[in-house]
Amino acid sequence: MGDDAALGVTGETIWLDGEWLPWDEARVHVLTHSLHYGLGVFEGIRCYRTADDRSAIFRLPEHVRRLYDSAHINLLNIPFESEVVSDAILESVRRNNLTEGYIRPLVFIGDGAMGLNPGDNAVRVSVIAWAWGKYLGEEGMAQGIRAKVSSFARHHVNAKMTNGKTCGDYVNSILAKREALLDGYDEAVMLDTQGLVSECSGENIFIVRDGKIRTPALGTILDGITRATVIEIARDLGMEIEETGITRDDLYIADEIFLTGTAAEVTPIREIDHRLIGEGKRGPITEQLQSAFFDVVEGRDDRYASWLSYL
Ligand code: PPE
Numbered sequence: 001m002g003d004d005a006a007l008g009v010t011g012e013t014i015w016l017d018g019e020w021l022p023w024d025e026a027r028v029h030v031l032t033h034s035l036h037y038g039l040g041v042f043e044g045i046r047c048y049r050t051a052d053d054r055s056a057i058f059r060l061p062e063h064v065r066r067l068y069d070s071a072h073i074n075l076l077n078i079p080f081e082s083e084v085v086s087d088a089i090l091e092s093v094r095r096n097n098l099t100e101g102y103i104r105p106l107v108f109i110g111d112g113a114m115g116l117n118p119g120d121n122a123v124r125v126s127v128i129a130w131a132w133g134k135y136l137g138e139e140g141m142a143q144g145i146r147a148k149v150s151s152f153a154r155h156h157v158n159a160k161m162t163n164g165k166t167c168g169d170y171v172n173s174i175l176a177k178r179e180a181l182l183d184g185y186d187e188a189v190m191l192d193t194q195g196l197v198s199e200c201s202g203e204n205i206f207i208v209r210d211g212k213i214r215t216p217a218l219g220t221i222l223d224g225i226t227r228a229t230v231i232e233i234a235r236d237l238g239m240e241i242e243e244t245g246i247t248r249d250d251l252y253i254a255d256e257i258f259l260t261g262t263a264a265e266v267t268p269i270r271e272i273d274h275r276l277i278g279e280g281k282r283g284p285i286t287e288q289l290q291s292a293f294f295d296v297v298e299g300r301d302d303r304y305a306s307w308l309s310y311l
Helices: 033-037 060-073 082-095 138-143 167-182 225-236 248-252 284-297 302-307
Strands: 013-016 019-022 040-042 045-049 055-058 101-109 123-130 145-149 187-191 197-200 204-209 212-216 241-244 256-261 265-272 308-310
Touching: 013 082, 033 101, 040 060, 040 167, 055 082, 060 082, 060 101, 060 225, 082 101, 082 123, 138 265, 145 167, 167 187, 197 204, 197 212, 197 248, 204 225, 204 248, 212 225, 225 241, 225 256, 225 265, 225 284, 225 302, 256 284, 265 284, 284 302, 302 308
Parallel strands: 145 187, 145 265, 212 241
Antiparallel strands: 013 019, 013 123, 040 101, 045 055, 045 101, 055 308, 101 123, 187 197, 204 212, 204 256, 256 265
């Protein structure tokens, strides 16, 4: 399976603390507090080339809001107004000559004091943009990927502040993702500490059975912006969709399963733990939602025009 996401990224310029620096000069000191202890927050945003040959950022205000929420949850005070960060996000696409791509705002604690109390160390902000293809491969988008239920549990809700997209929390995701890859799968499905299905290493999960769609309720999962998008699109298409508890064997007997995320977009799962899901290929509801999703992000569906911020 192609892992386009694993390719190195490069570009022209990076926004760091209010300045545009040449790509290779956006460096930090090894005493950077976040590097040692993982307290930082980030976003993942996509910009799409639209059908009319312009470029639009998908759900920019929602991503910026979540960045500030993540910072607030973690007692990080972002030293810029949100409009400044929004402008830097739009500008990062232009300045790197991208028509579409992935944008990574990152808030982290700079160098100075060591020890768990970051003291007066500066809160630093960066915005990085690069071209990123299909997160789980082109083939995965069409045929579906293979996943395993991870041996690693998703954090308890009072360990991981699930509404925040916090850097250090991703160690848990990386453990699960690497285990899955080493075991020959493409992705990991994580159970919560109760044993219910939570989410994947960097995606939310949906199952379909008898035409009804189900997805884990908010709680142990990230409140995904793609998840919310797909729920709204599905309801507008007249589909039945429920946010509820899902067990491991609900996965095995599903007719279809798909993942959602900014990076992963809408990716089908064709097999979990050696059980074929449905017919072992992308199912019809997944295909319909995938295609509706791309119509929305690429500006072909006027009903959702307010979700696009054109460059
Ligand atoms: N759960 C997790 C744990 C997660 O990291 C993401 C996004 C989602 C759900 C989906 O959220 P949303 O993007 O708002 O629909 N994961 C980001 C990081 C991917 C990476 O490898 O880096 C992303 O998709 O941008």
